[in-house]
Amino acid sequence: DAKTTQPPSMDCAEGRAANLPCNHSTISGNEYVYWYRQIHSQGPQYIIHGLKNNETNEMASLIITEDRKSSTLILPHATLRDTAVYYCIVRVAWAYNTDKLIFGTGTRLQVFP
Amino acid sequence: NAGVTQTPKFRVLKTGQSMTLLCAQDMNHEYMYWYRQDPGMGLRLIHYSVGEGTTAKGEVPDGYNVSRLKKQNFLLGLESAAPSQTSVYFCASVGRMNTEAFFGQGTRLTVV
Numbered sequence: 001d002a003k004t005t006q007p008p009s010m011d012c013a014e015g016r017a018a019n020l021p022c023n024h025s026t027i028s029g030n031e032y033v034y035w036y037r038q039i040h041s042q043g044p045q046y047i048i049h050g051l052k053n054n055e056t057n058e059m060a061s062l063i064i065t066e067d068r069k070s071s072t073l074i075l076p077h078a079t080l081r082d083t084a085v086y087y088c089i090v091r092v093a094w095a096y097n098t099d100k101l102i103f104g105t106g107t108r109l110q111v112f113p
Numbered sequence: 114n115a116g117v118t119q120t121p122k123f124r125v126l127k128t129g130q131s132m133t134l135l136c137a138q139d140m141n142h143e144y145m146y147w148y149r150q151d152p153g154m155g156l157r158l159i160h161y162s163v164g165e166g167t168t169a170k171g172e173v174p175d176g177y178n179v180s181r182l183k184k185q186n187f188l189l190g191l192e193s194a195a196p197s198q199t200s201v202y203f204c205a206s207v208g209r210m211n212t213e214a215f216f217g218q219g220t221r222l223t224v225v
Contacts, residue, residue, distance in 0.1 A: 012118050019169040034213075036214075041201060041219060042218065042219070043117075043203050043205070043216025043217055043218055043219055044156070044203075044205075044214075045216075046213035046214065047216075049212055049213070054207045080132070085155075087155065087156075099162070100158060100159065100161060101144075101146055101149070101157055101205070101207070101214060102154045102169060102171075102172065103158070104155055105154070106155050
């Protein structure tokens with residue numbers, strides 16, 4: 001399973017874009033990049049995922065480098081409610097017997113007024 | 114549609130006692146997972162299952178057993194609880210053709 005490396009913490013001003021980096025230099029060609037976040041002690045919440053193209057949904061954008069060794073999650077207009085721990089995960093989607101869904105240590109994003 | 118439900122939400126055990134945590138999902142998902150999360154730490158995978166009747170070890174399986182007799186249920190057992198197993202336990206499920214994992218609300222377990 002490919003490992004991910006994220007900075008332990010980041011700050012962002014409310015209303016500004018939050019850019020959360022993730023390094024996954026050992027990612028395989030069939031592994032997707034997923035992002036989840038965990039607010040307080042709740043269960044993690046899915047944000048977005050991608051394989052090699054950039055992706056955007058109502059919550060965030062995901063930028064994956066051309067060599068796929070790193071990615072950035074972008075929250076375009078951070079709010080106080082975006083304060084959470086953000087996890088970057090790589091996994092093989094729909095792979096029978098190998099889908100372990102391993103979490104790293106994540107980045108604690110603090111959005112301040 | 115309840116999603117993923119964990120039972121119980123809170124529990125206090127004495128050292129050496131046993132208990133079973135239940136995870137139930139109503140989305141017909143193939144894959145199910147059990148994690149533990151210690152204070153200030155990320156989620157660590159205990160055991161997982163890729164289908165009814167199959168289970169596999171995750172990152173930290175020692176001291177735990179699991180069973181998946183029915184597709185919708187994934188049970189996590191502690192045969193002889195230890196204080197080191199004090200943690201918050203999360204269950205998750207994913208469908209084979211789904212792209213996201215759904216998590217339960219967590220079970221806060223304290224072993225004294």
